[in-house]
Amino acid sequence: MPDIRVKICGLRTEADVQAVVAAGAHYAGLVFFPRSPRHLTLDEARIVAFAAPPGLAKVALVVDADDATLDAIVEAVPLDMLQLHGHETPERVAALRERYGLPVMKAIGVADEGDLAGLIEMSLAADQLLIDAKPPREAELPGGNGLSFDWRLVAQRRWLKPWMLAGGLTPENVAEAIQRTNVRQVDVSSGVEASRGVKDPARIAAFVRAATGPAVPRLR
């Protein structure tokens, strides 16, 4: 089994962090997007972030956030990475890397081959790419909808930077997604929830197990 890294997104409580650590995941996603059921205030995010042990990378997810919003997040919350999940351009990605000195992962929504066109340029600007399902017009959120896309579009593909697969992954389908695409990193939110916005420790553990194989968890 290749070395697979797992991001669990949309953590809201210290108990969520404990579940992620016990499962052996590598990244913890904190959502700063008021329309999301996983949105955190700065105070809530601080509590969640300070519960994370060294070795669990804390990723702030934002959507077309302005500098003032990002300044407040970065000032209040200890972070290891920014995840940009809106319409940020390569220039904006580069500017934010420079401004905050944090690695930036840029999300790209994919529904068909044409959506892959901008990936080369984006991979020059970002530290990592996150390839997610493109949200349908009627979707409430730009991500975190539990929808997947045709994995054949990205199967066996390589870009200049590491990439992560997202969109509708679950404990039941993640092993197949890895096998079909040859991706080395996976991200999940809806697929490890008991109800919308509420994480389920058993599904988190099952997801990490299915993605990484039955190895002993890395963190305790």
Ligand SMILES: O=C(O)c1ccccc1N[C@@H]1O[C@H](COP(=O)(O)O)[C@@H](O)[C@H]1O
């Ligand atoms: O999780 C959210 O609420 C969210 C809100 C706005 C943008 C992105 C969001 N989540 C990200 O979406 C993908 C896929 O999530 P899912 O597993 O299909 O629910 C993932 O990268 C989340 O980080």
